[in-house]
Amino acid sequence: MIRVFLNAKEEREVQQGFPWVFDNEISYIKHRKDDKSEWKSESLKECSVENGSPVEVFTKAGGFLGTGIFNKNSKITIRLIGTEHLDQIYSDIENYWESKVSAAYELRSYNFNELDSYRLIFGEADLIPGLICERFYDEENKVYLVIQFLAMSCEVFRKEILKALIKICNPDAIFERSDASVREKEGLPLVAGWINFNTFEVDENIKENNQITIIENGIKLSVDIVNGQKTGYFLDQKFNRKTVAEFCKGKKVLDTFTHTGAFGLNAFKAGAKDVTSVDISPEAVEMVKHNIKLNKADKVVKAVCADVFDLLKKYESDGEKFDVIILDPPAFTKSAKLIEKAYGGYKEINLRAMRLLNKGGILVTCSCSYFMESHMFCDMIMHAAMDSHKKVQILEKRGASPDHPVLLGYPKSEYLKCIICKIN
Numbered sequence: 203m204i205r206v207f208l209n210a211k212e213e214r215e216v217q218q219g220f221p222w223v224f225d226n227e228i229s230y231i232k233h234r235k236d237d238k239s240e241w242k243s244e245s246l247k248e249c250s251v252e253n254g255s256p257v258e259v260f261t262k263a264g265g266f267l268g269t270g271i272f273n274k275n276s277k278i279t280i281r282l283i284g285t286e287h288l289d290q291i292y293s294d295i296e297n298y299w300e301s302k303v304s305a306a307y308e309l310r311s312y313n314f315n316e317l318d319s320y321r322l323i324f325g326e327a328d329l330i331p332g333l334i335c336e337r338f339y340d341e342e343n344k345v346y347l348v349i350q351f352l353a354m355s356c357e358v359f360r361k362e363i364l365k366a367l368i369k370i371c372n373p374d375a376i377f378e379r380s381d382a383s384v385r386e387k388e389g390l391p392l393v394a395g396w397i398n399f400n401t402f403e404v405d406e407n408i409k410e411n412n413q414i415t416i417i418e419n420g421i422k423l424s425v426d427i428v429n430g431q432k433t434g435y436f437l438d439q440k441f442n443r444k445t446v447a448e449f450c451k452g453k454k455v456l457d458t459f460t461h462t463g464a465f466g467l468n469a470f471k472a473g474a475k476d477v478t479s480v481d482i483s484p485e486a487v488e489m490v491k492h493n494i495k496l497n498k499a500d501k502v503v504k505a506v507c508a509d510v511f512d513l514l515k516k517y518e519s520d521g522e523k524f525d526v527i528i529l530d531p532p533a534f535t536k537s538a539k540l541i542e543k544a545y546g547g548y549k550e551i552n553l554r555a556m557r558l559l560n561k562g563g564i565l566v567t568c569s570c571s572y573f574m575e576s577h578m579f580c581d582m583i584m585h586a587a588m589d590s591h592k593k594v595q596i597l598e599k600r601g602a603s604p605d606h607p608v609l610l611g612y613p614k615s616e617y618l619k620c621i622i623c624k625i626n
Contacts, residue, residue, distance in 0.1 A: 223279055348434060349377070375396060451472070572614045
């Protein structure tokens with residue numbers, strides 16, 4: 203029995219829904235071996251509580267806040283898994299996690315069907331801290347799950363979580379991509395491989411296809427779930443791609459930071475007359491070329507391997523013009539400390555894109571960095587417009603697709619900005 207007491211007034215964010223407790227928010231820890239032992243009170247620094255232990259969290263005054271998993275390796279010392287008391291959760295731990303996975307699965311049924319690919323579990327936003335799970339449905343009618351255990355809070359329940367996913371989703375295979383550097387901050391090893399359904403561990407003897415083909419918005423897309431970025435494909439832009447495509451009929455389109463070519467191929471399907479899809483990664487460009495062939499888009503879409511910053515400069519000096527430009531870069535910062543540098547990077551590509559657009563052209567500009575908040579992102583667009591001597595009309599502000607729910611009280615879950623602008 204382990205009880206963690208917070209410093210005075212540190213409970214407010216948790217009460218609002220924030221699912222983390224940082225090391226500097228903890229006042230002291232009380233624990234005992236059993237009901238007959240005396241309570242032992244320790245500071246976080248000197249405490250002997252084992253990492254991965256379940257703990258109950260209390261206010262300074264003793265008010266119960268929730269149950270979480272303790273990990274002294276991380277600055278996020280406790281990730282809360284529920285508002286129930288510890289004994290309630292652990293009375294039937296398998297059923298507890300099955301109910302959470304089931305709730306996430308049912309939530310997706312409002313916007314997706316069995317033939318869709320979507321994010322099944324979005325970590326803290328689905329009340330399963332540290333867990334990411336994508337559900338891919340391929341053209342051969344197979345279901346593949348790609349899963350990431352990114353924190354101790356879900357790693358200790360991997361067996362229960364995997365058992366629930368297998369029961370509820372009935373997948374043909376599960377690939378684990380727990381190879382993100384954030385695991386090292388949790389004191390966890392990097393792991394990747396196909397999961398054995400009996401042992402719930404990675405099994406090197408299992409061989410499945412590295413690449414699968416999914417269909418999104420009527421477009422065929424090859425996804426490398428083993429070697430691709432993160433989980434292989436960015437599902438969060440699905441509905442944004444469809445909306446943006448509506449502006450592309452008969453237009454000349456530039457799709458930058460393209461990754462798999464999805465924005466450009468959606469534009470092609472909508473009737474774009476010319477599409478250039480650009481990425482700096484040779485591997486990504488080969489995938490884009492493959493996807494172009496899958497969709498018989500060779501006469502309209504071409505893939506270019508280049509640094510987008512350099513290419514935008516070259517296009518400007520060559521006098522190249524476009525009707526629609528899509529900017530969907532990776533996060534320029536994952537830290538609040540580097541936000542000014544990131545602001546400059548976003549501003550440069552937006553400024554140059556505005557100069558390349560024909561009068562009345564459409565700019566689709568995105569940021570997946572939580573630290574680039576919406577008001578700051580719009581401020582950046584305004585200053586880019588000032589420096590490029592353009593006037594901007596914002597037509598629509600969009601976010602991630604509904605398989606990425608936003609948890610109130612946890613602002614990091616609202617990370618994606620996608621703004622559609624008319625440039626005059």
